[in-house]
Amino acid sequence: MSQAPSPLKILISGKTGQVAVELTKRLAGLGELIVLGRDELDLSQPEQIRAQVRAHRPDLIINAGAHTAVDLAESEPDLAFAINAIAPGVFAQEAKALGIPLIHYSTDYVFDGSKHAPYTEDDQPNPLGVYGQSKLAGEQAIIAEGGQHLILRTSWVYSTHGKNFLLTMQRLLPQRTELRVVADQIGAPTWAGTIAQSTRALIERWQAGKPGAWGVYHLTAHGETSWFGFTQAIAEHLTAQGKQCASLEPIPASAYPTPAARPQNSRLDCSRLAREWQVTQPDWRVALNACLAE
Structure with a gap:
């Protein structure tokens, strides 16, 4: 009879963030979750990171914290780089010293969006703004340490908590x-x-x-749409609940200027993760339905 895996002690940063909140729910049963927010672990302070990792001596670190305010990053680059570039490198050093893996989340913003097909992990990054530059520097810092790591690039993250496009549209549409x-x-x-x-x-x-190779992987929902298409799908749900929704007008990004430039193409090819780790993602519409059903 095969033994059940022994319980893990998992340290998770970014307690109130969208991903950390979901990790707290979905990793239950794997062992002890040490989920730390800014009060206990300020990611802009490297010594706090070292102190927490050394105090808890986890079996696995998941860095789910980040400076994700894309436009704000343009006016506070030092803070964005402290949290998105320096902190991941410190986590990687501490994980390597303990001989444990680090899981870290990155972004489609490491690319400039000029490619006409989905980006693969082998494509050359070329971030357009401070947020993407800081996230790319974080990836490079982890890779430079050379320990066991998974860098998971994702895109257009939403949930039923925090600040995100879904919640903004659910508020504005009615x-x-x-x-x-x-x-x-x-x-x-x-x-x-x-x-x-x-x-x-x-x-x-x-x-x-049965791990796959360590390294950089793309992890997004399957399929693709525009912000307009995403809004239409959200509106359909609200209409089904009997709510009146705004009429929608598609516009080019040039008609909605923002402090930070966004990639035109944020599509990421996730086939390497499926091949190496046998992990696949649902279609974005299926996931949206599941999210709204919760």
């Missing part, structure tokens, strides 16, 4: 008579619950002694 939404940026809206569920599947494969 309030407004008309909404103009960008229709020429393409990607895969990815539920934080999907990211957490996939993370659990990766951990279970590692625990069972």
